[in-house]
Amino acid sequence: MKDDKITRRDAIRYIGAGALGLVAASSRLETLANGRVQADGGDGECVVDRRRDPFTGVENSLLGFGCMRLPLAGDGKIDEQIAEKMIDYAYAHGVNYYDTAWTYHGGESEIFIGKVLKKYPRGSFHLTTKMPTPVVKDLADAKNIFETQLRKCQVDYFDYYLLHALLDEEKFQKLYIEDGILDYLNEQKAAGRIRRLGFSFHGSVGFLQKLLDNYPWDVIQIQCNYLDWKGDEKAEIKYRMVTAKGIPVIVMEPIRGGMLAHPNADAKEILHKTNPKLTPAAWALRFVATQPNVMVILSGMSAMEHVRENVCTLSDAKPLGGEEIDALMQAAKYIRDAPTIGCTACRYCMPCPFGVDIPGNFRIYNELVESKRIPYLGDKGTHDFERRKRAFFNAFSHIEEKATFEHCVKCGRCIRKCPQHIRIPSELQRIRDLSDALKSEGAQ
Ligand code: SF4
Numbered sequence: 496m497k498d499d500k501i502t503r504r505d506a507i508r509y510i511g512a513g514a515l516g517l518v519a520a521s522s523r524l525e526t527l528a529n530g531r532v533q534a535d536g537g538d539g540e541c542v543v544d545r546r547r548d549p550f551t552g553v554e555n556s557l558l559g560f561g562c563m564r565l566p567l568a569g570d571g572k573i574d575e576q577i578a579e580k581m582i583d584y585a586y587a588h589g590v591n592y593y594d595t596a597w598t599y600h601g602g603e604s605e606i607f608i609g610k611v612l613k614k615y616p617r618g619s620f621h622l623t624t625k626m627p628t629p630v631v632k633d634l635a636d637a638k639n640i641f642e643t644q645l646r647k648c649q650v651d652y653f654d655y656y657l658l659h660a661l662l663d664e665e666k667f668q669k670l671y672i673e674d675g676i677l678d679y680l681n682e683q684k685a686a687g688r689i690r691r692l693g694f695s696f697h698g699s700v701g702f703l704q705k706l707l708d709n710y711p712w713d714v715i716q717i718q719c720n721y722l723d724w725k726g727d728e729k730a731e732i733k734y735r736m737v738t739a740k741g742i743p744v745i746v747m748e749p750i751r752g753g754m755l756a757h758p759n760a761d762a763k764e765i766l767h768k769t770n771p772k773l774t775p776a777a778w779a780l781r782f783v784a785t786q787p788n789v790m791v792i793l794s795g796m797s798a799m800e801h802v803r804e805n806v807c808t809l810s811d812a813k814p815l816g817g818e819e820i821d822a823l824m825q826a827a828k829y830i831r832d833a834p835t836i837g838c839t840a841c842r843y844c845m846p847c848p849f850g851v852d853i854p855g856n857f858r859i860y861n862e863l864v865e866s867k868r869i870p871y872l873g874d875k876g877t878h879d880f881e882r883r884k885r886a887f888f889n890a891f892s893h894i895e896e897k898a899t900f901e902h903c904v905k906c907g908r909c910i911r912k913c914p915q916h917i918r919i920p921s922e923l924q925r926i927r928d929l930s931d932a933l934k935s936e937g938a939q
């Protein structure tokens with residue numbers, strides 16, 4: 496894999512004068528005997544770990560650059576100057592896996608990443624894009640999309656190509672099997688225009704099993720993070736199913752769209768107590784990195800500091816130990832039991848015809864979560880639980896009785912008014928359920 500190696504001189508040549516200052520200031524690069532790019536110097540010697548594709552032996556960077564949340568300029572388009580610097584920094588620090596899709600940034604992501612990667616030797620980076628399952632109409636449309644993607648990305652092959660966002664079994668059957676799109680993509684693979692073929696997945700365990708049992712796949716991308724590991728997404732089960740077939744896993748949403756970078760205060764505290772050196776985002780990345788069959792962890796980075804932190808987090812990333820995994824599972828439980836509500840207090844949902852002070856209830860609830868005063872029913876019988884229970888009722892006593900969550904009749908009139916897409920009646924019901932459970936525990 497001679498092409499996979501870059502030297503500092505190459506990096507300077509390929510990165511160009513614009514980004515040179517950045518790279519020169521932050522790192523020195525050299526290629527080690529094993530082909531890994533080593534950076535050292537001003538940024539703490541971080542270089543991203545690599546993992547082999549078990550089928551090909553090709554090394555992918557453990558951190559994959561997801562191009563779905565690139566920084567935006569004032570006009571809402573990709574801020575190409577900043578985004579290019581981020582890509583150059585990542586490349587210079589060993590990131591060789593770049594993930595885009597037909598739908599990202601309204602179709603601009605493929606064009607952008609193609610333009611930026613063009614300056615690097617084709618064999619030194621791995622580019623993934625996807626057949627847009629939600630929008631592709633039929634085989635003719637798929638052929639047109641695939642040819643267009645090659646042109647947009649300015650490449651003559653894709654290293655990895657995925658059926659995007661498989662969710663609906665009927666749709667998969669109709670498009671990919673009956674219309675022949677999967678056969679067509681396999682022909683592209685045989686012709687060398689796709690190196691490895693797989694899919695990204697959001698569906699049920701049963702659908703995944705059928706896909707695994709009936710078709711050969713080179714790679715599978717699943718949503719995986721410590722919150723979804725044992726949660727509704729069933730990430731652990733899916734990971735083990737794919738692993739049992741010997742297929743490498745690519746992880747998406749390791750930080751759950753940024754949510755795990757800002758977990759609630761109870762979750763943050765237990766993580767900090769266990770290892771104060773890791774940030775919440777680093778905890779989340781290290782959790783997925785601990786799973787040995789994870790080949791690439793995608794992160795949709797939108798600022799240079801995300802790239803720097805993620806590169807260092809996944810540099811020489813040792814697996815987490817049992818105590819650390821226990822802390823993460825406890826943190827996941829805190830987050831699941833008391834997720835904060837993303838209300839911005841804009842009041843567009845008001846007035847409620849039944850008198851509920853919607854933002855007022857959400858504010859009090861969020862304050863309880865953030866100040867570690869929300870009660871967890873699993874802690875029943877402890878002194879802390881009693882303290883939190885009193886705090887809960889005391890906090891809600893500051894809102895007029897007729898404006899509390901108890902008066903929501905679920906008429907649904909507020910839902911469409913909320914720009915944050917908060918399921919207002921369900922969230923109010925969640926608070927009510929907690930209140931009812933606490934009341935049934937005895938005197939307030
Ligand atoms: S759903 Fe509940 S909070 Fe929303 S308008 Fe109806 S009663 Fe008010």
Ligand code: SF4
Pocket residue numbers: 837838839840841842843844845853854912913914915916917919
């Ligand atoms: S519209 Fe949504 S974000 Fe705005 S106050 Fe109501 S619940 Fe909060």
